[in-house]
Amino acid sequence: MNLNLRNAILSNVSGNNTDQLEATIKEAINSGEEKMLPGLGVLFELIWENAEQSEKQEMLEALEQGVQQATTES
Structure with a gap:
């Protein structure tokens, strides 16, 4: 079976508004389940690909601080 995980994730959020997308992100984070990580990765990929360079720099700085x-x- 050839399952395209990226397409499946995008299909699941297709047509969602900002409130629904936020709920999806919060649910994935709050659940703490590792099976949710690929979905967050796909959503982050969309954000990254559509961000201006200054926004990418902000994300990188926030990520560095978070790490x-x-x-x-720990």
Whole structure:
């Protein structure tokens, strides 16, 4: 069976408004289930591909801070 995970994830959120997308993201994060990580990755890919360079830099700085904080708390 050839399952395209990316297409399946995009199909699941197709037509969702911002509130629904936010709920999907929050649910994925709050569930703590690793099976949700690919979906978040696909959503992040969309954000990244549609971001301006300045927005990408902001995301990278926020990510760097988040990684540092997470590794400090571990």
